[in-house]
Each structure stands twice: as structure tokens, then as C-alpha cells.
Amino acid sequence: MPREYVVARTSEIPEGSHRIVRVGRREIGVFNMGGVWHAIPNLCPHQRGPLCEGAISGTLGYGPDTDWKLDWVHEGEIVTCPWHALEWHVPSGRCLAFPDMRLRKFPTRVDGAEVRVIL
Amino acid sequence: MPREYVVARTSEIPEGSHRIVRVGRREIGVFNMGGVWHAIPNLCPHQRGPLCEGAISGTLGYGPDTDWKLDWVHEGEIVTCPWHALEWHVPSGRCLAFPDMRLRKFPTRVDGAEVRVIL
């Protein structure tokens, strides 16, 4: 039975920032990306590093999405694991290096000034 | 039941030379090394190359036999397989690179002017 947890006030996580919250025994990274909220485990699927302690940035793309040209893409949407620099696209949960790897994404909901994560 | 085969006249294989003779379906290399006769199969145990078509020389030694100094040893006693240059010490049948590999040696006997190989 999914349950909603209040994890922060919206004012605590301004646009372009994120923080790690604890819900029960889980650590969850809550991201405010241009007013869109994302919640992912603070656990890199690669080797269980503390993913959400990583830096947020864009990254280099070069493929079908960039018309096969080198481009700076996904500005503000990439989190890089501090352990081994594996890059993750937070909105889609996609691992940039290994397409078969995905992050679990928790639904979020903003209720007034409260950010809620549904587990 | 071993049998003796006359394979050459001594005058046909002067000291320091060798020749390949055929006994039945076997090719055998007969070597005259300083008046001592040796007979080995014309077949390198490594990859079945025609061993006895190889050159005779000495080789470089460096170990317990040479007091751990570099030395030119076994002059006239080494046959080198023409296929992969594996070296064999004919008198002992020993492979210089791989001590666990040995040549089969056929007994020889000189009877007057005849060189005989016992198979």
C-alpha cells in the first residue's frame, strides 16, 4: 500500500538544487529541476555508491538525439556518482553509459509548501 | 622384437654432419657428433616439424652448468627445428626451452663401415 511522506518544504530545495532525505531506512535524493521534482534512491546501481551526494551538471552528448554532433546536453539534469563518476539522467532514470541500467524513481507530489514522496 | 637396420655407410656421414634416412615409414635423423652416433625421429615433438632438417650449432647457456655465466655451449650438439626454432640437445634428447620435453632416441651401432639403427 503506497504511502506519502513529507520529505521537505519546497523552499528548502530551490530550483537547481537537491537534498538527501531519510524515509524510514531509505535515503532518497529529492531534486528540484526547473520546478519539476524527482526522487531517486541515494544508491548507485553500479556499486552502491552514495549517488545523490554527486554533482549536478549537464554532459556531453553525441548520437541520434544530437543529430550525431557533439553537444552539451541535459544541463542541470545529470547527477554523477561520486564513487566512480557514472552519469545518470535524473528525469528519465537512465544510465548514460549502460542503457540497460535504470534508476528506480519514486513518484513525488507537491502539496502547498510540502514536497511529498510516495513509497 | 627390436631389429637392426643398416641406414648408411660411415663415410656418408662425416663427423659434424647428419642425414635423414627412411626406415619403413619412419624418417630418422642420423648424426655423427665427433665420432659418436645418434639417431632421433625427424619429427619435432612441439608441432611435428621436420626437426632433422634443421641446422646444427652450439647455443647459449647460462645456468648451473655454466656457473651462472653466459657461455657458448654444446657446440655441434644442438639441432634447431626449422619450423619454430625450438632447440634440442641431440646427445641427451633434451629440449632446452622445455625440460619436460624429450626426444626419443634410437640406439645405434657401427658395424665395420655400416651405421645401424635399432628399432
Next chain:
Amino acid sequence: MAPIVQEQQSPEQDTLESLFVVDADVHIHEDPAGMADYAPSPWDVALREIAKVPERYLDLPGMSPRAEYRVPWPGGSNRKQTVDSASEMRSGLNDLNVDRAVLFPDHLLALAMVRDPRFAVALAQSYNAWLRDHWLLAEPTLKGSLVIAPQDPVASAEDIRRHAGEPEFVCVYLPASGVRPLYGHHVYEPVYEAAAEAGLPVVMHSVEAVYPTFPFQLEVFQTSLAQHAVAHPFSMMANMISLLETGVPVRYPDLGIGIMEAGISWVPFMLNRLDKEYTERRREVPFLQERPSHYIKRWYFGTQPIEEPENRGDIVKLFELFDGAERSMFASDWPHHDFDHPQYVFGLPFSPSDRRAIMGGNAARFFRLEA
């Protein structure tokens, strides 16, 4: 194309004699005077001059630059290590039970080290024409690798196009020893375009050289054992990495890529090492849509010099680590000093179907040979 090795009722009964054997790498000896007939002026004059020079094995002043400083001890292999005609090659290959073979050069293994780019192009072009007329047309079971001069990729691309329709050529040969820049560099784009257009795979092949230094200084070693241990594999690894780091396999997804004379035991190392680096450094190669090993597993590898572990099962394990049974091609390197007799690879403990693929099927697919 239908596989040329048809399923038999009892593949366990295969013998080296009964099997269709393709030899992915044998070497012919160049005749500078013969090549001169195909060279434009004034390079024909140079080739006739070179023809006067007494030859040494893989070392012909003016044509295959090389520095050799071995102590000349007596003894060693006394076998002739050059083949001078198509009929001599056919006869030698008959003794090895080889049905089809792909010809690579001797002296032109060192082509990338020739300093004058115009001469390098003249050598490549005259070799290709001479090869076709004197070897490939003379003996249809021998197939050609079309050598390019990396010193001039544009002229090389023209030569690929010149021969593109000729069924005698089954690949483009990229001489790797001493090549600068490495084969991933954008200057080689015309070569890959032309090869892809011609439907010809590219094959890299190195050779031992002390100077110039590539991709490391082999003069750091004191013995040929040391130099030769790394000369071919390091060169192949360096160029493999170079092709991947600039995305050649991504830009030319249909271009076959083959590697000769480096053995196979380093391939699992490259796969695993590059995948590990990729975890951390994907940004540098954002055009890769999959991990590096997925690209390399589409490449083809000549077996020679095939490793000879004490436990022969180790070879099968090594093959398993890079899907080698689907991508390895028996190669003898005949008649060079370290040639492999097919009996050894044939006798390794592969499954019958893997054995048939390695001894001929994979090469037939890679080179698009017909039975």
C-alpha cells in the same frame, strides 16, 4: 551470402584434410623490379634501384625501413622464410592443407614508416597492381589485401576505388607499424569511406620495428623476445583503442574490422579494460551507444601467433572471454619465422562447429569468400 561450409552429418569426423580451411594471413615476397613495371615515373626508377640491393628478411633498405641489432649467433632456423611466386605459395599451402589464403606483403608491412609520402603511395599502388596480375589472377585460391599508404589517405582512397570492383581483393590492409597518427584519427576518413563504399573490410597488421617508436619505444628492451612479445599486440591495442575513441565503428557500422598477427590472449584484456574505463569516462566517447566491448566483439581476429598454454583448455577459456569462436580466423603467417601449422589450432579442444568456424567459416564470412 550462404555459409560456404555446409553442415555435414558427422562434424566430429572432420579432419584437417576434409575441412575447408581459410588462412587469413600469409605473406608474399615483393619483387621490386616487378613492381617497377606498375610504378609511375620516377618511382619505377627507384624500385629498379632497390632491386639491386641484396635482401635481408623483412629488411630492404629503401623499401622496408628497419633497425636490427641482434647479436649474430650461429644456428637458428634454416628454413626459407619467403615465398616468391603464386605457385610456390600454392604448393606451400597444400602442405598445410590450406584451401584459401589472404595475402599480405613482406617488406610493405613497414610501409607506414616510409618517410616520403609520394614514394609510399607509389609503393602501395604499384604493389596492388603487381599483386593482382602476378599472384591473384595467377592463382584464384589466393586473395588479396589492398595495401594503403597511411601517409596519404586521399590517394589511398583513390586506389581503393580503382580496385573496388575486382573480386581478387577481399580487404583493405592498414599497415600499422609506425603509423602516425593512429588509425582512429580523422585524417583517415577518406580510407574508411572508400572501404565501406567498396564493401571491403579493413585489416590492421603490424610488424616488429625498433625505430621509429610506435606506440612505445621498443629499444627499452634488450632482447627480441621482449620486443616481439609486445610489438604486434601493443600496436593492435593502440589502434583498436584509437578507432574506438574516435568512433570509427559508430560512423561506419557496416565496415568490417580485422586484426592480424597479435594472437588472441590480449583481447579479453582490452574488452574488460575499456569497459571499466568507460564507466568513468563515457563523456569522452559520447558517440558510443553501447559499451566498448560490444563494438570490439564485432571485430575479427587472426589466430596467429596462437598461444600455446601448458593446458590447452586455457585457449578455449580465452576464446570464451571474447566470443572468439564466432570471430576468430585461423591464420598461419606462412612462411614467416613464427608461422602456426593449422594442425595445432585444429587440434584444440573446441566443439566441432566452433572448430569449423575458426578454421574457415568465420574468415569466409569476414572476407566474403566463396567456396
Next chain:
Amino acid sequence: MAPIVQEQQSPEQDTLESLFVVDADVHIHEDPAGMADYAPSPWDVALREIAKVPERYLDLPGMSPRAEYRVPWPGGSNRKQTVDSASEMRSGLNDLNVDRAVLFPDHLLALAMVRDPRFAVALAQSYNAWLRDHWLLAEPTLKGSLVIAPQDPVASAEDIRRHAGEPEFVCVYLPASGVRPLYGHHVYEPVYEAAAEAGLPVVMHSVEAVYPTFPFQLEVFQTSLAQHAVAHPFSMMANMISLLETGVPVRYPDLGIGIMEAGISWVPFMLNRLDKEYTERRREVPFLQERPSHYIKRWYFGTQPIEEPENRGDIVKLFELFDGAERSMFASDWPHHDFDHPQYVFGLPFSPSDRRAIMGGNAARFFRLEA
């Protein structure tokens, strides 16, 4: 010496927490001002001058020569990748469940590239004394590798003898990046004599560097992915071959030899390649009484950066190909960018006894550690 990991009733029940874990390679960050207190004049002055320079990761002008030309894109790992004190190291290792660790330097990884041999010697000697006083005596679970300056093997041998009786040091560290000549050269004889006499194994460890060129020119590549893929392994292979081609393991049969930070997937390649070369070229290494692989199989290998194949069973196969279960030592490379968490190696499908050997038993034997 008795094995320090005693047989338990249920080794299958091992957890990373319960297991005795030795980390064969972690890195401490040098404090030039601290080292200055141990340096003879005038080098103490130089070290105090260096201490004023703002530091970059593994790049300190005057101490760790390095050329770095990466494009500075935003993002990447934001983790602190240096450890500045014994207590900080102990705390980090506690998080990794590491019981004992062998310390290697940061900047002095590049020591072989320091051009002034007198300065190189001063750096090595002051580092060793500073390391002992500030790290090893402060935290007995941390063990030291005694760095030598290859620029002066005689002075280095003296320093080995100076520290020979100190149980804080468990090996002699041979910095490999940029070393000329390679470590097989006879100039290093005093170092091997002193190490053998002190009962200390020698350990080679490289680092990525673009210039100077060793044993290949890493500037031939365009990406760090490419450079780093070969920097450590090629350096280790080159030095491994060098030691073998001059017979160091024959002259010092009791000298332990270890290799760090090159992963393990290249080891089967080296074994097989060298054995194959040996068939043809034994004359060049007549002092070898056995095939080259028999010597290498007595060496020890740090696991980091451990390969991460898609099929984790591939790792076990790779280990089988060089008897790795008996000779590999877990290493994390903590706190560097590509450190391996022990959980990964621990979780590989080894047998329980192999796992315990790899996670601690082999290192305890190699470094003669006590529980």
C-alpha cells in the same frame, strides 16, 4: 609463518565485515612541509617552497611532474580524493571494512620522472621517514611501502638498509611511471640486493602520465579513456618483461614481486605471449630454467582496477588462467578516482577459500603481515 586467517567452520558464512581484509594499495597525500622536516639541506628549502603551491590532484609542480590537457567540462566526481592523515585513512578504511592496508604515495607515484637525481633521492628519503613517523607509527594497521628513487639505485639501496629492521615497512616500492631504464636493467642490482637482504618484496606501481614518454607515447591518444586504459597495464607489462629478460627472478629467487593498479585481465596475455616467444627465443634468456610463465605465476597482483565484465563469471575464468586465486590481493586504490569497493571483489563467484585468500590471505603472505 602461520596463515593469519584461520579455518572457520563455515567459510560460506563469510561476510565482508567478518572477513580479514587486507587492502594492498591505498594512497596517502604527501605534505611537502612535513616532509621538509626530514629532508637534508638544501632540499628542505625546496620542499617548503613546494608547500606554497596550490595543489591539484596528483599534479604538484616541482614534485610530481605531469602534463594534463583535459577539457574542463563541468560536473564529474565531487568526492575528496586525497587522504591527509592516518586517522582520516583509518576512518575511510573502516567504512570499506578494510582491516590492514599498505600505503602508497600520491605525488611520489611520479617520482621516476623527477629530473634531478639528488632531489629524487631527497624526496624518497624524506618521504620514507615522514611516512613512518606520521602514518605508520600513528596507526599500526597501516603498513608502509618504502619508496626508492630509481635515479640513484645506490642511494636507494642505502635507504632500504636504513629502514630494513622497521616492521612498519612491508615492501619496497618501485615507481614505474617514466622509469628509464626499465627495472630489469643491471643498474638496479643494488636495490634488489638490499630488498632481498631485508626480506622485503618489491612492488611496482605506475601512474598515468602523458610526458615523458614511457613506455610508449600516450599523447598518441585523444582521450583519457584511451590513455588511462593502457598507462598502468603497459607500464607493468613492460617492466615485467624487462625483469624476465634480464633474469631478476632467477638471480633473486626469494625476492617477492608485486604489481599494483593494473587490473588482472592482462596477466593471462603476458603468460601466454611470453611462453610462445620463449619457444623460439630461449637463447636470449638462457638463464631461465623454466618457461617465463612459471616465474610470473609466483608474482602477486593487486586486483584494482578490477574488471567488471557483464558476466561476472568471466572474472573467475580470468583468474583461473593465471592461478590468480593464489596470487591476487584485493586492492582498493582508496581514495583515488577509480577506487574499488571491496564489496565487488568479495561478491564475485569465487569459492569461499579463494575469496578469503584474495581478500586477505594472499596479501598477508606476500607482505608477511600478522593478524
